Amino acid sequence: MAQQTNRLTPFFENITFDREDNELVLNFGPQHPSAHGQLRLMLHLQQEQIVKAHPDVGYLHRGMEKMAENMIYNEFMPTTDRMDYIASSANNYGFALAVEKLVGLEVPRRAKVIRMMILEINRLMSHLFWLATTALDIGAMTVFLFAFREREYLMDIMEGYCGARLTHAAIRIGGVPLDIQDTFIAQLKAFLDKLPENIKDYEDLLDTNRIWLMRMEEVGTIDTDMALSWGCTGPMLRASGVAWDIRKEEPYELYDEVEFNVPYSDKGDNFARYRIYMEEMRESAKILYQTIDMYHECVKNNQTELMAHAPQYVSAPKLDIMTQNYSLMQHFVLVTQGMRPPVGEVYVPTESPKGELGFFINSQGGAYPYRLKLRAPSFWHTGILTDLLPGHYIPDVVSIIGTTNIVFGEVDR
């Protein structure tokens, strides 16, 4: 084959840079190990100091919004896994909730409890992953191994539930497909009982660690105005002095029935964000303990339903499909043609581990969404690097990217 491999010559081969300002342009990524995926940063440097930063994204662009316009609603569910693949159920849930709000489905209580369990397990998985990778970027190898060990345990629980470790697709529009397995609660309790000890271990390693403090304290400070203006949400916003948690302020599911605190800080630096992640893990554990009690209550009250009853939008249980003619017909139509939500628009925000994950759906009454906009928090958490990095030094770039907790499946979609 006549391949001409030398075609990939530098883009600016005919231009000679002749500058007097002594500015160096450094290309960081898109394959840099601490770029958390496919981030490319063009950094203008004066010595070691950054004077201008230009984040370049799109290396993982798969056109999910376009794909959504060509898929029926249920078909799109596994695609949402590939957004924030560190906590994929959070995306499944955001999409399911948006469609449920659009068509007006009432999800049974037991399904809500299971969903909350899955969501909080995902939050813990995501936060542990964040801690592990950020610590690794800074150079703390031990924390990486510790946190991944705990995350593995959670992934085993999720694998027991849905068969997948990373891309769960464990939530359906209208509820959940399965009840939790027999060992789920025992495993979860064993994990939760050990978690405070584990978090203490991480903190012992990091909180007073001289290197960690030097890399974290008063680095990457985002003030409240900047955070609001750049559309920061989640831990990024809470570290900058706004105690805004959608679970608390605009409760969905059963978050208004559980007790938990919203940790926040007004420092706005890397260290504040780190502290918030650690505290949020504790709060998640608190929520999970309460959902276990709620689940037992559902079992006691014999609330066995897992999917909403809405024959127009949601297939009947398997038993009905296999035994009743009308359920089978409904199921056939829903699988081959897909549900047709009413004409209208909906924007539904949820608190994903990274921040506000919103799904905007414009439905024209067809089986395919007319327009689906995915509001992924990481998109703007990457954008803020434009304003955040100037003034910092090269080593700070790594720790700042770490604490923004960006995931490129979500940035590029």
Place this chain on the structure above:
Amino acid sequence: MRAYKPKGNVQAKPYYTDRYWKAPQVAKFDVESDEVFSADLAAIKSKFDVKEAFIQVEQMTVWINPSDIYEVLEFMRDELEYTQLSEMSAIDFLEQRDEFEIFYQMLSMSKRKRIRIKYSIKNGQAVDSISKLFRCADWSEREMYDMFGIEANGHEFMKRILMPYDWQGHPLLKTYPLQGDEFAAWYEVDKIYGKEARDIIGPELRDTAQVDRYDSERFARLGHEVPKGMDPDVEENKDKTQSYQEDGGVFMIKKLDKESSKVIDDPQR
């Protein structure tokens, strides 16, 4: 003659639609039914021209004039405490009425309310940039330009963000096919090998579900596989059937020898 296919919207269509089925509407409520929203709307109305306003799924939608957008959002941010722009983008209605609908999703944390500001622009018209008000609009407007080709006046860096800078076409338009157009099929071939290699390499296969294998004659002929491109039915190729075991044999596995192996003709034996 080929059947005419409309080009205005080339996205997937359901194979069956009941022509008597009329799609229901998501319920719209009067703004007066909510105190906070009605106060906000009254404030906006006192300064700007509001075309329509209603509440749908707990959020208020306000239709305004395209030219007012900067002032409306500034007013909402400074006076009405809608401090964050969660999201903004466009919806393609070119086929229906040659228009784009632009929406801005606003959040007030003090009131715990969300308002969606909307307006429509004609095809080819630009919007006013609000990246000076909300920095996050910087990237949103670039994404909107990338995906729809809608430019924002006053934006400092109106370049593509997700697609490559030298890309042609705007992927989220309804006229843009899911697998990409002609340009997309040749983009990487041209970039890596050069235009002159087009004939040798051919266009990129962009439909991942398509099977690029025309060796159906060798499909499911177990034990009679021949190397690719060879016709298994020709007599001289018959003895060239591929064997999947190494010559020296594999540890614990007996080498299959067709002559000495016993073939069971009767499975019911």
